[in-house]
């Protein structure tokens with residue numbers, strides 16, 4: 001174990017229960033000098049209990065998946081299978097399992113909720129209004145995430161700070177009160193170029209859409225390629241305002257997408 005990871009070890013509160021804020025603060029201050037595998041090892045050493053890494057099979061997530069599987073780290077690699085992903089995303093999912101000989105568990109949305117939403121609003125209702133889009137994201141992403149994080153003390157995500165203005169202020173680690181976990185963004189200070197270099201150097205499988213101008217890849221109907229010079233997330237929900245482009249998973253990137261708001265949107269659509 002490295003000297004840094006000793007410094008970052010969990011310090012139980014007087015009651016014997018680790019203080020999440022304390023752990024998040026320690027992770028945030030100790031990461032800067034570490035490479036990706038060491039950061040992940042520190043996360044594992046610091047957060048007691050189950051840790052889940054949610055991958056969408058984008059290039060950042062592939063780098064993290066590689067570092068987890070390559071070091072046999074005890075972290076659950078899971079994905080949210082919205083049912084609207086690109087065929088290329090399912091391909092890289094399968095290629096990744098084959099490469100590392102590990103299964104990546106998919107969490108699907110509630111069949112009942114999807115069927116009800118589509119029956120009421122239409123198959124592409126997310127284009128009708130921001131609220132309908134949030135409701136769709138809530139059904140297909142946010143609720144499955146809640147199940148994926150059940151029983152977890154830590155959540156690893158592949159966000160980078162320079163992906164968008166929303167994400168620039170994010171930190172390495174925060175307490176995600178909505179899910180009761182420490183959320184860690186081990187690539188928050190990496191550039192896209194650094195991620196690409198890491199993926200190339202380690203011959204990591206990646207989504208073929210990245211070679212066709214797709215920088216950020218989500219659901220097929222809500223993602224397009226971007227032109228050179230366009231912001232990285234310009235291809236996500238491109239019909240919406242730039243500052244609203246979050247799906248409700250990452251509340252540290254979009255605190256205004258509080259659970260009450262998406263729950264309310266969902267309730268409206270369930271009514």
Ligand code: SF4
Pocket residue numbers: 082084126133134136137138140141218219221222247
């Ligand atoms: S990205 Fe689009 S299709 Fe996917 S869950 Fe959100 S609104 Fe629905």
